[in-house]
Amino acid sequence: MKDHATDTGQHVKFSDPFVTAKGETRASVPLSDPQTLWFNTGTLCNIECANCYIESSPENDRLVYIRADEVSEYLDQLEDRDWQAREIGFTGGEPFMNPEMIEMARRSLARGYEVLILTNAMRPMMRPRVQDGLRALVAEYGDRLTLRISVDHWSADKHDEERGTGSFDRTVEGMEWLRDIGARMTVAGRTLWDETETAARDGYAALYARHGFNIAATDPGQTVLFPEMDEQVEVPEITTACWGILHKSPEQVMCASSRMVVKRKGAARPAVVACTLLPYDAQFELGKTLAEAEGAVQLNHPHCAKFCVLGGASCSA
Structure with missing residues (x-):
């Protein structure tokens, strides 16, 4: 595929929702098969990673904690709109920073949905109250609850480059606890290091074997390797x-099958955005309700190109 760059540079690209810098019709993606509804639980996190696309940190509260009752309102809308979704996803920030995370997961599971929680499995998850809640959810709902653990690299040194000294060991400790209560786990890693995918998956396989984690390193659905998202990188x-x-x-792109609910700081109520990758960009805010969010999404951002169309990645399970 040719690159649609122009002599005027990157800043002209991705400026018009409907037309590219070269004057061609921009691709769009309709919501053709809604399978996953995501909730951003809030952008606060217990750590600050070197390359966090959403800039989560102990200070970033641009997206505030969503409440269980607000989640329930959107679950009602799912049924009213007959989306036939199978999965409710929770991402952050660190979801277990949100004091209502266990209750939000419980309500979603009780409605019959599969639940996916993205977590670093560190101290917020290991608080006794959260542990008690997770034990109860695993006992009642089993494999319908999945925790996707952020393990940026299979080696402690490289993982800690991203997340801080000692973070690898704390994450493995959390994974061992999840293993022992019978929780279903998957892993999210990154491909920013100079290694082949085969070498990366071999490294994860060795890590899983050392700790007895029932995670398939060769299965892209269980060990998800995400490309790095840099908005400054030149992409077509x-x-x-x-x-x-x-x-x-278009049906293969993430926004064909999912939407995400966020609650902005100072907002009276949550809003629905096109996907998990673009929570701040106003052009991807689709409305306050699922009905308003059913329109097509214009692929007017570098992440749409690099991560979704060219990278073929998806945040869903």
Whole structure:
């Protein structure tokens, strides 16, 4: 696929929702098969990673804690709109910083959904109250609850480069606790290091074997390796012609099957955005309700190109 860059540079690209810098029709993605509704639990996190796309930290509260009753309102909307979704996802920040995380998961599971929680498995998850809640959820709902653990690299040194000294050991400690209560785990890693995918998966396989983790290193759904998201990296814009050139269809892109609910600091109520990757960009805020969020998404951001269309990645389980 040709790059649609112009002599005027990157700043012209991704400026018009409907037309590329070269004047071609920008690709869009309809919500064709809604399978996952995500909730951002808040951007506060117990750590500050070197390359966090959402800039989570102990100070970042641009997205505030969503409440269990607000989650329930959107679960009601799912049924009213007949989305036929199978999964409710929770991301942050660190979801277990939110004091209502266990209750939000419980309500979602009780409605019959699968639940996916993205966590670093560190101290917020290991508080006794949270541990008691997770034990109860695992006992009642089993494999319908999945915790996807952020393990940036299979080695402690490289993982700690991203998350801080000692973070690898604390995450492994949390994973061992989850293992012992029978919780279903998967892993999210990154591909920012100079190694092949085969070498990375071999490294994760050895890590899992050492600790007795029942996670398949070769399964992309259980060990998810995400490309690094840098908005300054030069990427091509996605035109309607790209689908045929790349032999892909809009149905394969994440925003065809999911939406995310966020609550902005100072907002009276939550809003629905196109996907988990773009919580701050106003052009991807689709409305306050699921009904308002059912329209097509214009692929007008570098993440749409690099991460979703060209990278083929998905945040869902």
